[in-house]
Amino acid sequence: MSFFVWSLHGRDFFPCRHFLRVRCVVFGRFYSESRKADLGEAYKPATVESEEFECCDYFKPKVKSGKKFSMILPPPNITGSLHLGHALTATVQDVIMRWKRMEGVDCVWVPGIDHAGIATQVVVEKLLWTEKRQSRHDIDRGAFQARVWEWKEEKEAVIESQLRRLGASLDWPRRVFTMDPRQSQAVAEAFVKLFDSGLIYRADHLVNWSCSLQSAISDIEVDHVEVPKATKIAVPNCEKPVEFGTLTRFAYKVCDSDEELVVATTRPETMLGDVAVAVNPRDGRYSRFVGRYLWHPFRKEKIPVICDDFVDPEFGTGAVKVTPAHDPVDFEVGKRHSLALLQVIDEKGNLTPVCGEFAGIGRFAARETLISLLDDQRLLRGKEDHKMLVPICSRSKDIVEYLVRPQWFIKCAEMAREAVEDVETGRLRIEPKHFEKVWFDWLANIRDWCISRQLWWGHRIPAYSCRPQDGSAPAIWVSAGDRNEAARKASARLSCPHIEIQQDEDVLDTWFSSALLPFSVWPQQDSHYPLDLMETGHDILFFWVARMVMLGKQLTGRLPFNRILLHGIIRDAHGRKMSKSLGNVILPEDIISGATMEKLEAGSRQSHEAGILSGEELTKALEGQKKMFPSGIPECGADALRFTLCSHNIKSHFIDFDVQECHTNRLFCNKIWQATKFTNNAVESVRDGLGPIDTHQLGLMDRWILSKLSGMVDVCQRGMHNHDFHLVTAAIKEFLYFQFCDVYLETTKRAFKLSESGNAAGHCWTLTHCLDTALRALAPFMPRLAQHLHQRLETYPGTKRDFSYPQNLDFRDTPLEDDVSKVLDVVVGIRRLKKLFGIAARHKSEVYLSGDDAFFAPFLPVVETLAACPSVGFTPPSQGTVCDRVGDTLIQLVVPPELRKAFELDLPKLEEKKAKLVKELGKMNKMMSGENYKVKATPEAQKSHAKKIAVLEEKLSRINYIQTLAKQ
Structure with a gap:
C-alpha cells in the first residue's frame, strides 16, 4: 500500500508505506496510531529531528486571556555562519519562549539579520579580490552594493537554516533585515528627528581610523593587544613587520639655551605633529621650563612647554610630547590649552603635506627615517622595551590611527543620565544584578557617539549639504527623508528658492539601526512595543543594549523593555576564548551531525584560502584540532546541544563548553527513550487490569518517586521564573536519569514479571504520570525529543494528555524521601562490597543487615532488586562474611572462599x-x-x-x- 501525506517540513510530499506510522492531525498536534511501534531500538537524533523538524505547536495549550510576551532575537551578522555564541543566545531565548507558550502566554519572537556594515564590506571586498582581482574602487558603488546584496541572500538562507536546525521556534513570517525598506524608513525618520531636536551634530573630532578600510570604526571593532616587550607585528600594506613594545627617547632643545627636554614615545613618527611638551605642575624637575619654548628640529618652529595634571611624572622622563591630532588624551589636552590640531598622517596611513619633505611616506617607513635623522642630529637618547597596548582593527588587522575627521555625532549625556536613573529606580532591571555597577560606570563616563562611517554598505546618512545656487550664503546641513524634503527645508532656512544639494557620502554605524529594532520591527497596526525582555550576551551591553535604551526612550518616550537578561561568553573546555587560530572554534552543526577530523581540517583550510587565517594560524589551528578532537566530534543532536548549553549557569561571565559533556547528554536522551519504551510495554502488558487509581494507596516506591517528581517540578518552576536554567536541567536530569530510571523503574520490574501482583496498575499510573510530567518539563530544552516521546507515550486509562508546563504537585513526602535515601545508601554500600570482591549474580551471595529491622522490612524487595541480591535477611551466619557500616546500618556480605583468596592476593x-x-x-x-x-x-x-x-x-x-x- 502506498499513498502520500504532507511532510512535516511543509515542503514536499513523500510516500508512506508503513500504515501504522501515519499520524492524524488533531487540533494542530500529531498523534501516532501505534506509538509503541514508532519507537525504535535506540534514540537516533537525526531521525527524531527530521521527523519533528518544526515543533512549536505541540506543547502549546490555549492562550490565557490578557497574557502576552514579546522578544527579538539579536540579529546575527550576514558575515558568515552562526557559531556557538549564537547558538547559546538562540537556545536561551527559545527556552524562554517555549516555556511561556506552555504557560498559556501569547508569544511573539521576531527573527532578524543585521547588515553589519564594516564586517560585511570587508568580507565581500576579500571575496571580490579572490574572484576577480578587483577592489571596490575598480567597480562603482552601485555594482558593489549589488554584490553585497547577493552575499546577503546566500548567508541569510544559511543562517535561517542553522536556526531552524537548532530548533529555534521563531515567528519566521515576521523576519526583518536591518536594511529592509521599513527598517530603512525607520532609520531615516529617527535620524531626522534627532537632528531636528539638536541631538545629532557634525564636528571635527578624533576617531578610531582604519587606514585599510579608510573608515572610522567603533570602539567594539578595536582590539587592544598587549605586547610585553619589543614585538614585530605584521601590518597590512607594509612590506615588513613593524616593531611595537618599545619606548624611544629623544630631546627637544630649549630655545635660546643650551638646555634640553627629553621626551619618550611609543610612536616616534607622530612627533612631526607635536605642538607642545607637557609636564606635571607638581614636578619640580621641570618647573623652570614651563612657559618657555622648544625648537622642533624638522618643522623649524617653536613649540611651548605647558603644565597639565594628566602627566604622570613616573612615566618615561616625566615630560610628554603632545600631539592633539593623533592621540585621544592629547586631543583633550589640546582643547584645554587651545593647541593647534596638526594632522601629519592621512586616511591612507601616509604622511601629509604638513610634513614637508616627508610628505607621502608611509607612517611606519617614516618612523625609521625620523629615528635615523634624530640620531644624526644627536637628539636620539635611546630605546628600551616597554609594555604597551597596540590598537588593532578587528576587521582589517591594521594598526588603528586616531585621526581628526568631520563626523556625525549623537549627544549622549542627557540620555545616559536617564538610563542610569531608570536602573536606579527599578524601572529597568538588569540580570544578573552585578552588571548594574558596570552600567552606571560606563554611562557616567559616556562620550558622544560617532555614528558616521566611510563605507559603501549601509544606510546612507539622510543629511544634505545645501547652499544657494547664487553663492549668496555658505552651505548648511539639513536632515530629511529625501532630496525634495531637504530642498524645502533648506529653502525655508536660507530664504532662497534655488538650492544646490549634495547628500553626505557616509553611511550610518550599524549599531544605530540595530538600536531601533525594539520598535522598528513592528508594523504600525501590530505594535508589541515595549518588549517584555531583552536577552543577549553581556559583551554588547553598551554597544547595543544601552543604545537601545537611550534611543528608545528618546524617540518613543518609553523604555524599549523593562528587563535585561545577560548571558556569558562561550569558551572551550580549557577556559580559552574560542578562536579560529587556536582551532577550538566549534560550529553548532558539527556537534549536531558530528564531524570527522578530515572535515574539521577542511574547514580550517577553507578559512586560510579565504584569507581569514594566516599560514602560521592555520598550522596552530590544525594542531589544536588534533589535540582537542583526535577522533573528530561525535553526533550529538540539537537537543543534546541545547541541553548542554543550558546546563551551565548562563549568568556566569564565561561558559566553558565541552563537547564530551554534549555527547554525555546525547546518551541521556537514549536513557529517556528506553524509559518510555519500557513504560509503553508495561502498560500494554497489563492493560486489561488497569482501572481507577487511589494515589493514597500506592506502594512505597510509587509514593517516593511521586514525591521526587514534586520536588523536581518545584525547582523547575523557580528556576524558569529566575532564568536559572542550570538548576532546572540539573533537577530534570537528576530525576529522570537517576531517581526514575536507575531506581524507581528498576523496582517496578518485579511486579510486571509476577502477573498476579496488585502493584502493576499503580506502577503503570506512576510511570506514565512521571514521564508525562518530566517530558513537559524537558520540552523547552529538548523540544524534539520531548515531542517525539510525549505524543507516543501511553496514557493511563481515564487520564487526559496535558500540554502545559508542569505546575506544583501535591505529592511531596519528605519523611519518605529520607527513608528511601537511607535505603539507597545501603544499596550503594552493598554494590561497593560486591564490586570489590568480584561477586557476580552467579555467586548468589546473600546479604544481611543489622540495625533497625522494622525499618528495613518493607524495603527488603527494593534492596534485593537494586543490589541484585538473591535474598536479604537480618540474621547472618557466624563466618564467611565481610562487613561495612553505612550510617547506623551494618552490612554483612557472604563472600565465597575463592573470591576472598583472590582479593587477598x-x-x-x-x-x-x-x-x-x-x-x-x-x-x-x-x-x-x-x-x-x-x-x-x-x-x-x-x-x-x-x-x-x-x-x-x-x-x-x-x-x-x-x-x-x-x-x-
Missing part, C-alpha cells in the same frame, strides 16, 4: 600503588603551596592541578577503604 600490589599515589600527591601539594604559584600559574593550570589532586585523594581514599576491609 591483590593486596601487595595495592600497597605499591598507594605508595606511588602518596608520593605524587606530595609533589602536587608542594608545588601548589609555593610562594609564587598563584602568580605564575595560569587560572587554567590551577584548575587542572586542583582537579588532579582531587582525583589522587579519591584514589587513596578508595585504597584505604579496601585495606580496612582486608583486616576483617
